[in-house]
Amino acid sequence: MLDNDRQRSRRAFLKTAGVTTAGITLSGCTNILGGDSGSDGVIIESHHYPTGDIDQFLETHTEKFEEETGITVEYETMQWDNGKTKQTTSMQNRTGPDVGEIPSTYIPQFAALDGFENINDIDVDIDASSFFDNPTEIGHYKDEFIGIPWFWGPRAHLSYTPPLKEAGIEEPPSTWDELVQKGNAFNEKNPDEHLFGIPAQENVSHFFADFLWQNGETLLTDDNTKAAFDSDRAVEALNFYKDLQSNHSVMPKSTAEWKGDARDNAFTNHKIQSTWASLATVDTFLEADDISESDIEISKLPAGPNGESATFYGLELVGIHPWTDHPEEAAEWLKYLARPEVNAEIAEMTGFLPSVKKSFEQERFQDPVWQGFKELTSTGKTFPQVDGWSQVEGIINDAVSGVLVDAATGKWSEGDTRKALEDAAKQANDELE
Amino acid sequence: MNLKEDGILPSIATITQTVRDRIPLPSFGLEDETAFAYWLLLPALAMMFVIHLIPIVWGFLISFMAVDASYLTNWTQAPFTVDHYLTIFDWNSAVGSRFWFALRQTFVFGIGTTIGVYVLGLVTALLLNRNFRGKLAARTVVLVPYIAPAVATVFIWRMMFSSDTGIINELLVSLGLISDDIFWLVGENSIYSITIVNVWKNFPFAAIMLYAGLQSIPEQLYEAAAIDGASRWATFRYVTFPQLKPVTAVIVLLMIVWSFINFTIPYLLLGQQPSQSGEVLMLFIYNYAFQNTEYGLGAALSVILLVVAMVLSYLYYKMTMRSDVQGGAV
Incomplete structure (x- = not known):
């Protein structure tokens, strides 16, 4: 009896083993015969920064991507506070996620740590020419395609048109002179309001760069080894920026203590009728009040006497870490993110612009708002990709903010701007050495 | 041993003796009592060693090492260098010039806070020391700034300090004290605004300490002063104030040290990019060194801050404790 039982269980075991072996063999043949690729069941990890509704975007699209390819993407959103340290640690340990987001200002440091793979070395057909030119240039660092441009945020001249039309101002300013003239004209009719306002206590280096570029100057020399922001044109640019609040009354003096939220607040409460900001501010403006989109006008920033319209943009890229065991699958994910319809969605959900040209065909x-922003893509510029830039940016912030605050509090005197920029340039050169 | 002999709890001495009898501890040639005292101190000393000493020594070591982003995970491989200290002491370098200015501003912040906290605390304590209805409620209300969460209260101060919409400028204009709005959060005034908020946040601590000190001054001293015909001012000057000296010493010492290492109030009130006037050392170290992953440099800056705070504390302690006048309670 016991022997019979043993024989039965042995037979059952053999049967099960046979079926399993046959199953495995057949599934292997299916692959060879062109069934699912070997990527099926592969899991890749992707780390991102918390911009807008990025979590919602990733939740939707990792699911769609898995349905299409069988590749699972597990994502994590890092915090801006410690994301850079987390990524740096990961690069030094050569472990961590397969895919990572790259804020453009971190590129030199990440590249120095060999943190991202040259996408051209991976067998995947991502067409670099499908992206806008400016961000594509940033994504190619020292001749390596280290990340695909994901979304970017050029600043536009945003105007709320009804009060401007009431004041007889039909067009946005196209030059610095026009900005002053229109600002004075508006101020005469509306003594308690101002035409324009930008914050002086947050990202002030971005605005200074705008004025500098508009006046035909650069932040650093062409080889990125020395500061160039202490030239005559740079001094002229900063003095013009300062005078908008202290001499011409184009901007309220209180901008000297504004951060981004104070600017948004002043714009939504119509204390200022125009500003330089990204799409996110337009969204805030439209959400806060019952305002029609047609009352918002998007235009290029004005040009200075020695240059042309220019605007700062921030850029986020996505790249593949060299230690990944699944470079092809990671590249497939990047390729998916670069699809025009997917790229359009990330732009919409984060309040920035899509990096893929065809996304604008959606x-x-x-x-007019989106098309207006599209016009800015040709005038966009960003900070130099150089190691030590974050320190230099801090130095510029201090110098520019100091001049603006001194002007607002009546402590500025002739020569102060030049001295502030020269001192800052000297310190920046030390950092760049 | 029956621990509840005669229904009375045993004294500490009895418990101690019992422990000593049951656990024989080596005395290392010391007297039994002394050795046992050291054994009792051991757990606390061990904790202090782990929590305080190791990080200090570690920080001191790192301050001589070129630990930056490239050595984040293998900091022991970073080369030794004195460059951080040379850069800090070079007035012409970006770090050096900003460091010394930040140190000066930290002194202004520390001294301003200490004077403000002490004066406001003393006035409050003297008022609380009087008999009036609702004294208990007043004592509780006084504590509110100290116990309220800093994030919420400092943001309210931020709104109050706003140049065009804040209530402070509004009030000063309506009282006719100013005609133009004052910028409190940027420019030269930013050091005063963080000092004001820090005083407001910490004066209840001083008030409660001084109130306890006032309560412990012997009544006979006031009676003797009254018999001698001392005026109220003379009584305060020759009786109350000297008797508060030990508690004053503690408050002043703590306020200096706490102000030197205060990060929360400057950061919350002025933000990450303050005007130079409001950039105290803690904020500077955080902004310049740690935000830029320059850990070696950050450690060197912190070591100097530690030395300055220790020297100040030592000098003050020596100065106050040298005096013959000893007061009531601490």
Whole structure:
């Protein structure tokens, strides 16, 4: 009896083993015969920064991507406070996620740590020419394609048109002189309001760079080894920026203590009728009040006497870490993110611009606001990709903010701007050495 | 041993003796009592060693090492260098010039806070020491700034200090004290605004300490002063104030040290990019060194801050404790 039982269980075991072996063999043949690729069941990890509704975007699209390819993407959103340290640690340990987001200002440091793979070395056909030119240039660091441009944020001259039309101002300013003239004209009719306002206590280096570029100057020399922001044109640019609040009354003096939220607040409460900001501010403006989109006008920033319209943009890229065991699958994920319809969605959910040119062909981007921003893509510039830039940026912030605050509090005197920029340039040169 | 002999709890001495009898501890040639005292101190000393000494020594070591982003995970491999200290002491370098200015501003912040906290605390304590209805409620209300969460209260101060919409400028204009709005959060005034908020946040601590000190001054001293015909001012000057000296010493010492290492109030009130006037050392170290992953440099800056705070504390302690006048309670 016991022997019979043993024989039965042995037979059952053999049967099960046979079926399993046959199953495995057949599934292997299916692959060879062109069934699912070997990527099926592969899991890749992707780390991102918390911009807008990025979590929602990733939740939707990792699911869609898995349905299409069988590749699972597990994502994590890092915090801005410690994300850079986390990524740096990961690069030194050569472990961590397969895919990572790259804020453009971190590129030199990440590249120095060999943190991202040259995408051209991976067998995947991502067409670099499908992206806008400016961000593509940033994504190619020292001749290596280290990340695909994901979304970017050029600042536009945003105007709320009804009060401007009431004041007889029909067009946005195209030059510095026009900005002053229109500002004075508006101020005469509305003594308690101002035409324009930008914050002086947050990202002030971005605005200084705008004025500097508009006046035909650069932040650093062409080889990125020395500061160039202490030239005559740079002094002229900063003095013009300062005078907008202290001499011409184009901007309220209180901008000297504004951060981004104070600017948004002043814009939504119509204390200022125009500003330089990204799409996110337009969204805030439209959400806060019952305002029609047609009352918002998006235009290029004005040009200075020695240059042309220029605007700062921030850029986020996505790259593949060299230690990944699944470079092809990671590249497939990047390729998916670069699809025009997917790229359009990330732009919409974060309040920035899509990096893929064809994304603008989507129906939702045909309105004047988006098209207005599209016009800015040719005038966009960003900070130099150089090691030590974050220190230099801090030095510029201090110098510019100091001049603006001194002007607002009546402590500025002739020569102060030049001295502030020269001192800052000297310190910046030490950092760049 | 029956621990509840005769229904009375045993004294500490009895418990101690019992422990000594049951656990024989080596005395290392010391007297039994002394050795046992050291054994009792051992757990606390061990904790202090782990929590305080190791990080200090570690920080001191790192301050001589070129630990930056490239050595984040293998900091022991970073080369030794004195460059951090040379850069800090070079007035012409970006770090050096900003460091010394930040140190000066930290002194202004520390001294301003200490004077403000002490004066306001003393006035409050003297008022609380009087008999009036609602004294208990007043004592509780006084504590509110000290116990309220800093994030919420400092943001309210931020709104109050706003140049065009803040209530402070509004009030000063309506009282006719100013005609133009004052910028409190940027420029030269930013050091005063963080000092004001720090005083407001910490004066209840001083008030409660001084109130306890006032309560412990012997009544006979006041009676003797009254018999001698001392005026109220003379009584305060020759009786109350000297008797508060030990508690004053503690408050002043703590306020200096706490102000030197205060990060929360400057950061919350002025933000990450304050005007130079409001950039105290803690904020500077955080902004310049740690935000830029320059850990070696950050450690060197912190070591100097530690030395300055220790020297100040030592000098003050020596100065106050040298005096013959000893007061009531601490």
